[in-house]
Amino acid sequence: MIPFVTNKSDYIRELANAKPQAIAQIRGSAKYRGIHGKVLFYQTNRGVVVVAEVEGLPISPNTCGSSVFAFHIHEGNSCSGNGDMPFPETKGHYNPNDCPHPEHAGDLPPLFGNNGYAFMAVLTNRFTIRNVVGRTIIIHAQSDDFRTQPSGDSGEKIACGEIVSVSAQ
Numbered sequence: 001m002i003p004f005v006t007n008k009s010d011y012i013r014e015l016a017n018a019k020p021q022a023i024a025q026i027r028g029s030a031k032y033r034g035i036h037g038k039v040l041f042y043q044t045n046r047g048v049v050v051v052a053e054v055e056g057l058p059i060s061p062n063t064c065g066s067s068v069f070a071f072h073i074h075e076g077n078s079c080s081g082n083g084d085m086p087f088p089e090t091k092g093h094y095n096p097n098d099c100p101h102p103e104h105a106g107d108l109p110p111l112f113g114n115n116g117y118a119f120m121a122v123l124t125n126r127f128t129i130r131n132v133v134g135r136t137i138i139i140h141a142q143s144d145d146f147r148t149q150p151s152g153d154s155g156e157k158i159a160c161g162e163i164v165s166v167s168a169q
């Protein structure tokens with residue numbers, strides 16, 4: 001199903017009226033209980049539009065402290081397991097083509113925290129919604145250096161969401 005088809009630069013306008021085909025509700029780990037938000041997925045003719053809105057991200061006391069949080073779709077299917085090493089069942093980055101990071105299909109731009117709030121939208125043709133329903137999306141404690149293998153040196157998993165199709169909700 002393609003909710004909007006655009007061959008011009010109409011994504012901003014189309015998005016206002018489109019319905020997402022999949023959604024992930026984001027919850028923080030035991031150590032980061034304040035994090036919550038959602039990620040919406042829209043299938044288009046050029047790829048999937050991913051829209052993220054998250055609150056409660058860590059706020060650094062330093063002006064130049066970290067407010068950039070790596071953001072990836074992981075291959076695993078569950079956000080369970082929330083101990084010292086949160087969300088182990090999310091496994092690694094979704095990478096069906098055996099590419100290096102940051103060419104994994106599940107690699108996304110990081111979230112920029114704004115006093116704990118982040119909003120991000122991106123178009124990616126590395127997967128379809130069908131590919132990622134049943135997988136997970138993870139926010140990490142640190143930025144993504146887009147170089148270190150296998151996951152950009154992005155630190156611990158601080159929040160997780162399971163990607164479900166909207167019709168299945």
Ligand SMILES: [Zn+2]
Nearest residue numbers: 093101104107
């Ligand atoms: Zn990756």
